[in-house]
Amino acid sequence: MSVHSEIKKVTTETLRKMKFDKEKITMLTAYDYTTAKMVDAGGIDAVLIGDSAANVMAGFETTLPITLDQMIYHSQSVVRGTDRALVVADLPFGTYQSNPEKALESAVRMMKEGGAHAVKIEGGKEISKSIKKIINAGIPVMGHLGLTPQSIYKFGTYKVRAKEEAEAEKLITDAQLLEELGCFSVVLEKIPADLAKKVTESISIPTIGIGAGLHCDGQVLVYHDMVGMNKGFSPKFLRRYLDLYTEITEAVAQYVKDVKGQDFPNENESY
Numbered sequence: 001m002s003v004h005s006e007i008k009k010v011t012t013e014t015l016r017k018m019k020f021d022k023e024k025i026t027m028l029t030a031y032d033y034t035t036a037k038m039v040d041a042g043g044i045d046a047v048l049i050g051d052s053a054a055n056v057m058a059g060f061e062t063t064l065p066i067t068l069d070q071m072i073y074h075s076q077s078v079v080r081g082t083d084r085a086l087v088v089a090d091l092p093f094g095t096y097q098s099n100p101e102k103a104l105e106s107a108v109r110m111m112k113e114g115g116a117h118a119v120k121i122e123g124g125k126e127i128s129k130s131i132k133k134i135i136n137a138g139i140p141v142m143g144h145l146g147l148t149p150q151s152i153y154k155f156g157t158y159k160v161r162a163k164e165e166a167e168a169e170k171l172i173t174d175a176q177l178l179e180e181l182g183c184f185s186v187v188l189e190k191i192p193a194d195l196a197k198k199v200t201e202s203i204s205i206p207t208i209g210i211g212a213g214l215h216c217d218g219q220v221l222v223y224h225d226m227v228g229m230n231k232g233f234s235p236k237f238l239r240r241y242l243d244l245y246t247e248i249t250e251a252v253a254q255y256v257k258d259v260k261g262q263d264f265p266n267e268n269e270s271y
């Protein structure tokens with residue numbers, strides 16, 4: 001049994017203790033009430049309302065189009081379905097980069113209207129003033145370094161980040177800065193496992209990896225990817241635990257067959 005399995009409510013302090021106790025942290029995305037109920041019941045430590053909702057819920061190619069209002073709606077739904085896990089919500093593109101005042105306003109709305117327990121934002125030194133402003137207002141912030149999807153047009157590719165020495169050194173410096181600013185955790189996305197190990201060992205706040213190897217303090221995956229609801233997305237770091245795409249489409253096909261063949265509803269299913 002895990003050290004913290006009996007905790008009734010996971011907090012940012014819980015995650016810090018888990019790093020100290022060398023217990024791995026688990027995180028999955030959720031965007032709606034029903035999914036949140038299931039992942040929470042499964043014992044997940046933290047639920048991320050990711051701006052990946054733009055991809056898996058709305059069908060956009062990138063995370064950029066989703067709005068703060070839409071993210072607040074998703075957050076409200078997830079919070080209502082979560083009893084134990086820490087709920088972290090992404091601030092979407094354009095809601096925090098331009099100036100600290102706007103960043104704080106966005107974070108306050110996410111907490112007050114969305115009901116989230118913390119916010120996640122992408123970037124390091126470039127957005128340090130925004131991070132500081134949010135944290136000084138008493139709002140917990142999770143950082144995000146490495147492949148930052150909101151900057152995809154700057155990168156031009158979804159390939160592994162920080163393979164070159166200069167970018168790797170900046171990433172370590174940025175992670176240390178996030179800790180100094182008061183972030184309670186940092187996501188490391190799609191970076192070499194050795195670099196993720198160095199970052200994890202160089203800071204006292206937890207690192208949550210996605211495509212960043214085994215040495216992070218925890219792992220996060222997009223729920224729809226993990227349960228196999230997406231057929232066309234197969235990155236190296238993804239482990240599929242189910243094949244729901246096949247199971248659901250086969251179930252729908254059987255339903256169609258049963259209705260058209262007048263097998264459903266039968267006598268027992270009728271009033």
